[in-house]
Amino acid sequence: xxxSRSLYVRLALNALxxxxxxxxxxxxxxxxxxxLKTQSQVMAWPPQFVFTPTLENxxxxxxAASAGATNYGTIKIDFLxxxxxxxxxxxxxxxVSVIVGVPVGYVLARRDIPYKEDIxxxxxxxxxxxxxxxxxxxxxxxxxxxxxxxxxxxIWVYQVVTLPMIVWLSRSYIEDIPRELEDAAAMDxxxxxQIVWRVVLPLLKPGLIGASLLVFLLAWHNxxxxxxxxxxxxxxxxxxLKLLNPGVQFYPVMAAGLVVTMAVPVVLILLGQxxxxxxxxxxxxx
Amino acid sequence: xxxxxxxxxxxxxxxxxxxxxxNLEISHGEFVVFVGPSGSGKSTLLRMxxxxxxxxxxRLCVDGRTVNDVDAADRNxxxxxxxxxxxxxxxxxxxxxFPLEMAKATKSxxxxxxxxxxxxxxxxxxxxxxxxxxxxxxxxxxxxxRAIVREPKVFLFDEPLSNLxxxxxxxxxxxxxxxxxxxxxxxxYVTHDQVEAMTMADKIVVLRAGRIEQVGxxxxxxxxxxxxxxxxxxxxxxxxxxxxxxxxxTREGARITLSDGRGVTLxxxxxxxxxxxxxxxxxxxxxxxxxxxxxxxxxxxxxVDVVEHLGSVTYLYGAVxxxxxxxxxxxxxxxxxxxxxxxxxxxxxxxxxxxxxxxFRREGVSERWN
Ligand SMILES: Nc1ncnc2c1ncn2[C@@H]1O[C@H](COP(=O)(O)OP(=O)(O)OP(=O)(O)O)[C@@H](O)[C@H]1O
Ligand SMILES: [Mg+2]
Numbered sequence: 001x002x003x004s005r006s007l008y009v010r011l012a013l014n015a016l017x018x019x020x021x022x023x024x025x026x027x028x029x030x031x032x033x034x035x036l037k038t039q040s041q042v043m044a045w046p047p048q049f050v051f052t053p054t055l056e057n058x059x060x061x062x063x064a065a066s067a068g069a070t071n072y073g074t075i076k077i078d079f080l081x082x083x084x085x086x087x088x089x090x091x092x093x094x095x096v097s098v099i100v101g102v103p104v105g106y107v108l109a110r111r112d113i114p115y116k117e118d119i120x121x122x123x124x125x126x127x128x129x130x131x132x133x134x135x136x137x138x139x140x141x142x143x144x145x146x147x148x149x150x151x152x153x154x155i156w157v158y159q160v161v162t163l164p165m166i167v168w169l170s171r172s173y174i175e176d177i178p179r180e181l182e183d184a185a186a187m188d189x190x191x192x193x194q195i196v197w198r199v200v201l202p203l204l205k206p207g208l209i210g211a212s213l214l215v216f217l218l219a220w221h222n223x224x225x226x227x228x229x230x231x232x233x234x235x236x237x238x239x240x241l242k243l244l245n246p247g248v249q250f251y252p253v254m255a256a257g258l259v260v261t262m263a264v265p266v267v268l269i270l271l272g273q274x275x276x277x278x279x280x281x282x283x284x285x286x
Numbered sequence: 287x288x289x290x291x292x293x294x295x296x297x298x299x300x301x302x303x304x305x306x307x308x309n310l311e312i313s314h315g316e317f318v319v320f321v322g323p324s325g326s327g328k329s330t331l332l333r334m335x336x337x338x339x340x341x342x343x344x345r346l347c348v349d350g351r352t353v354n355d356v357d358a359a360d361r362n363x364x365x366x367x368x369x370x371x372x373x374x375x376x377x378x379x380x381x382x383x384f385p386l387e388m389a390k391a392t393k394s395x396x397x398x399x400x401x402x403x404x405x406x407x408x409x410x411x412x413x414x415x416x417x418x419x420x421x422x423x424x425x426x427x428x429x430x431x432r433a434i435v436r437e438p439k440v441f442l443f444d445e446p447l448s449n450l451x452x453x454x455x456x457x458x459x460x461x462x463x464x465x466x467x468x469x470x471x472x473x474x475y476v477t478h479d480q481v482e483a484m485t486m487a488d489k490i491v492v493l494r495a496g497r498i499e500q501v502g503x504x505x506x507x508x509x510x511x512x513x514x515x516x517x518x519x520x521x522x523x524x525x526x527x528x529x530x531x532x533x534x535x536t537r538e539g540a541r542i543t544l545s546d547g548r549g550v551t552l553x554x555x556x557x558x559x560x561x562x563x564x565x566x567x568x569x570x571x572x573x574x575x576x577x578x579x580x581x582x583x584x585x586x587x588x589x590v591d592v593v594e595h596l597g598s599v600t601y602l603y604g605a606v607x608x609x610x611x612x613x614x615x616x617x618x619x620x621x622x623x624x625x626x627x628x629x630x631x632x633x634x635x636x637x638x639x640x641x642x643x644x645x646f647r648r649e650g651v652s653e654r655w656n
Contacts, residue, residue, distance in 0.1 A: 180371040183338050186358040187365040187442075188432065189388035198384075202375045 028262075034255035042251050057256035079257055082239030083264075088151055089226075089235055090219035093158035094212050097166040100159075102208070105170030106200070110179070120171070126164045134160050135228045142229055149230045157225050162215045169214070173207035174200065213272045217265050236261050289314045289440060289472045290335060295344030297330055297496075304330050305496045308344070312474065312489075317466050319483040320476045321519065322493030328476040329444050331493070335474065336442050337361045349439055359388070364433040365442040368449065370425045372417035378428050379404075379413035385436040403435045406468075407461075423454045430462070434469065443475040447482065459486065480520050484508070492516050509651045514643035517568050523601070525637065528567045528609045532559055539649065540638060542567065545607045550584035552636050555647030559640070568637030571601075572614040577630040585630040588613065602627055 034042055036053035061079040107113065108120050138157060139148075147153030177200060185195045226235040234242075240261060243254040290312040297305040305327045312318050320328045333339040335346065337358030346354055353361055364385065372381050379400055386396045404410045407427045417425055426446060433441055446462075447455045463486050466473050477483055483490050484504045492499040492507065492515075500512040504520075511517035517525050533541040533549060535557040542565060543549040552567075559565075577585045588611055590604040602613040604627075613629055634650030 178369065178371065180367050180369055181373060183333075183358075184365070184367060184371040184373075184432075185384070186338060187336055187363065188385035189359045189362075189436070190384075191357075191359060194388065199373060 031255045031258050034252055035259045037252050039250065039252055057252045058260070060250075060253050061256050061260065077243065077253065079236075079239060079260070082234055082236040083260070085151075085230075085233050086220060086235040086237070086264075089154045089158060089233075090216050092151065092155040093162045093219045094166075094216050096155055097159060097162040097215060098208065098212060101163050101166030102170045102204070104167045106174055106196070108167070108171045109174035110182075120168075123164050123167050126160050131160065131222070131224045135224055139228055149233050151233060154226070154230055154233060154235075157229060158219050158222065161218050161222055161225070165215050165218065166211055169211035170204065170208065173204055173211070176207075177203050209272060213268060216268065220265060289316070289349060290474070291345075291347040292335075293345040293347075295331075295334065295346060296342045297327070297334060297339070298342045303496060305334075308498055310491060310498065310501065312472060314472055315470050317463075317473045317475065317486055317488045318491060319487035319489070320474070320491045320493055321478060321480060321483045322499075323519070324478060325495075326493040327496045328478070328493055332365075332442050332444055332474060332476050335440075336363055336365050338365075362436075362438050363440045363442055364436060364438045365444065366426075366429050366433045366446045368445040370417070370429040370449075372425060372428055372432070374417050377414050377416055378409065378420070378431075381417070381428060382413075382432050382435050385432060389436060399435050403431045406434075406465075407431045422450055423458065426450060426458060427461075430465070434465070437469075438471070440472040440474065443473065445477055446475075448477070448479070462486065480522060484520065490520075492519060510648060511637070511645055513645055514566060514568065514639040517637055517639070517645065521570055523571045523612045523614065526569045526571060526609070526611045526613075527639075528569070528606060528611070530565050530567045532557065532561050532563045532565055534561045535559070539633075540565075540646070542638070544584075544586075548584065548586070550633055550636070551582065552633050552638050553648070553650040554638050555649060557646060564641045566639040566641065566643075568639060569631050569635070570637075571612045573631050573635040574613040574615060574629040575631065576615075577628050579630065580632040583630040583632055584636070585628060586611075588627045588629060590625055590627055602629075 033049075035057055036055075037048070037051055038054060038056065041048055041051050061077055104123070108116060113119075134157065142148040142153055142157075147156070181199055181203070182195050185199045190198060220235075221237065222235070223237040223241075226238045227241070230238070236257075240254065240257050243250065243257055290310075292308050292310040295305060295308040296303065308331065320331060322328050330339060334341050335348075337353070337356065337360075341354050345352055348361055348363070372378075373384065376384065382400045382403060383396050386399060391399070400413070401410070404413055407430060409424065409427050409431060412420060412424060412428070417428065420428065426449075429446070443462075447458050450458060459482055462473075462475075466486075475482075475486060487504055489501060490504055490507050491501050494515055500507060500516045502510070507516060507520045511520065514527065518527070528544060530542045530544050533543055535541075536551070539551050539553040540557050541549060541551045544567070575583075577583070586606050588602060588604040588606055590602050592601075592603040594601040594603070599614050599616060602611075602615065604611055604613075613627075615629070634648075637648065638646045640646070
C-alpha cells in the first residue's frame with residue numbers, strides 16, 4: 001500500500017506533519033526567545049530573530065532585593081515563593097492521594113462490594129466536573145473555617161484533581177497484577193498485610209511512580225483552585241497571572257516565569273520516563 | 287485417620303450452585319486426582335480445600351481440625367497453580383524462600399531448605415534468575431519447589447502441567463509421581479487430562495456439573511465405571527456407545543440385539559427391566575479384535591470413513607448403523623484405505639448401560655489388577 005502512494009501524496013503528507021509540528025512548537029520557541037530578550041527587543045517591529053540573549057529577566061524574577069534597579073522601573077517580584085508553594089502543594093497532594101487512593105483502587109480492583117461500578121464512576125466523575133463547581137461553594141466555607149490560603153486547605157481541595165486519577169490508575173494497575181499471585185502468597189502463609197507489602201506494592205511501584213508523576217503535573221498546572229482559595233500561598237500559575245500588571249507590561253519577565261514553570265514538568269518527565277513504562281509483571285503468568 | 291475430609295460440602299455463587307453435596311475422605315499419603323470436564327467445579331473444590339474460596343455449607347477437616355473458617359495462610363497446605371504464579375519481582379531463590387520467611391524460619395534453615403529443594407528439582411543453577419528468564423518447564427519446577435520447601439501436610443495442584451508441551455508434560459508427570467513417592471505427602475491434583483489421572487492417581491474423583499460422579503482407583507474406574515459418563519471420560523480414545531435393546535435377562539447375563547439384528551449375551555449383573563427396553567452398549571476402541579478369536583463374540587461391520595496409521599497401531603473411524611465408531615487395531619491387520627471392515631469384541635469386554643446412563647455390573651472382570 002505504502003509503495004503505491006504517489007510522490008505528491010507523500011510530499012503533501014510530510015508537509016502536513018511539518019505544519020502541525022510548527023504550530024505546536026512555535027509558541028514554545030516564541031516564549032523562550034521572549035524570555036531571553038530585553039523589553040525593547042520584545043517591543044520591536046518587525047520581530048527580531050537574531051539578538052544577543054540576556055538572562056536579566058530571570059534575575060528580575062528571582063532577585064527580589066535588587067529587582068527595583070532594573071530598566072523596568074520599580075517592580076518587585078518574588079517568584080521563588082510561588083514555586084515553593086507549588087512544590088509543597090503539588091507534592092503534598094500527590095502524597096495524600098497515593099496514601100488514600102491506592103487502598104481505594106485496591107478495593108475497587110479486588111473486592112466484591114455493592115455498587116462498585118457506581119462508586120468508581122462517581123469518583124471518576126470529578127474529572128469531568130468543572131473545578132469551579134467545587135471552588136465557589138468552598139470559597140466561603142474555607143474562609144469560615146480558616147482553611148483559606150493555607151497549605152492544608154490547598155492540598156485538601158487539590159484532591160479533587162489528583163485523587164480520582166490515582167484511584168483509577170491504581171485500580172487498573174492492580175487489575176493487571178494476576179490475582180493468582182495474591183492467592184499464591186496466601187497459600188505460602190502470608191497475611192493480608194504481608195501480601196500487600198511483599199507482593200502487591202513491589203509490583204505496583206513502577207505504575208505508581210508513573211501515575212504520581214502524571215498527577216503531579218495535573219496539580220502543578222492547576223490554576224482555578226489557587227486563584228480562588230489562596231493569596232500568599234498562591235501557586236506559580238497564579239503568580240504568573242499577577243505579572244500581567246495593567247500598567248507596565250513586562251512581557252520578557254513573564255516569559256521567563258513561564259519558562260521556569262514549564263521547566264519543572266519537562267525535567268520531571270525526562271527523569272521519570274522509564275518509570276512511565278510498566279512491564280514488571282511480565283513473567284508472572286504463562 | 288483421614289488427612290482431608292469433606293462432609294456435605296456445597297458451594298454457591300449467589301444463587302448459582304457450583305458444587306453440591308461433596309463427601310470425600312482422603313487419607314494420609316494418598317495421591318488423589320480430581321477429573322472432570324471444564325466447568326465441573328474441580329478448581330473451585332481445590333481452592334475451597336486450600337482456603338482461597340469460602341465454603342457455603344458443609345464441613346472441611348484437615349488433619350482432624352475443622353478449617354472452614356481458618357485462613358489459607360494458617361491451613362499449612364501448599365498449592366501449585368496452572369499459571370505458576372511465581373512472584374515476578376523476586377529471584378527463584380527468593381520465591382522459594384518466601385513461604386519459609388512467612389513461617390518465620392531462621393536464615394540458616396531457609397538457606398538449607400532452599401538448597402535441598404533446588405537440588406531435588408535440579409534447579410540449583412537457576413536460583414539467581416528472575417521468573418521471566420525461565421522456560422515454562424523451569425518455571426513449573428520452581429513453582430513446585432516453592433510448594434514443597436515448607437514441607438506441608440498436603441499439596442494442592444491445579445492443572446500444573448496444562449501449559450507445557452506434550453513431551454515436557456510427560457517428563458514432569460513422572461517427576462511429580464517420583465516426588466510423591468519420595469515425600470510421601472498427601473497430594474490432591476486437578477486435571478482434565480485423563481492420562482494424568484490414570485497414571486498418577488491412587489484414587490480418582492470424577493466430577494460432573496458440581497457433583498461427584500464416582501470415586502475409585504484408576505482400575506475400578508476403567509473397568510467398573512458407575513455410569514456412561516465416567517466410561518466415556520476415562521480411557522482414550524473414548525469408549526464407543528451403540529444403541530441396543532434387551533432381549534431377555536437370564537442367569538448368564540443379558541441377551542441384547544443391535545439395530546441390525548446382531549445379538550450377544552453379556553455377563554452382567556441382575557437387570558430388572560422388561561425385554562425390549564432400550565440400552566446402551568459400550569465398547570472400548572482397543573478391545574476390538576479380528577473376528578473369529580472368541581466364541582460367542584459380537585461381530586460388527588464398520589463402514590470406514592477415515593483410516594489413521596500411527597505406526598504401531600491404526601485408528602479406524604467410521605459408523606455401525608447410525609452410531610459413530612472408533613476402533614484401534616494392530617497396524618499389520620489393516621491395509622490401505624478400506625471402505626469397510628469386520629471386527630469383533632468378546633462379551634466380557636463389553637459394557638452395558640441403561641438408557642439414562644447407569645452402568646450394569648460387569649461380572650466377567652476381576653475386582654483388581656493381577
Ligand atoms: N467467581 C465466580 N462467580 C460465579 N461463578 C463462578 C466463579 N468462579 C467459577 N464459577 C463457575 O463455577 C463453575 C466451576 O468452575 P471451576 O473453575 O471450578 O471449573 P473447573 O472444573 O476447574 O474447570 P476448568 O477445567 O475449565 O478449569 C463454572 O461453571 C464457573 O463458571
Ligand atoms: Mg480449573
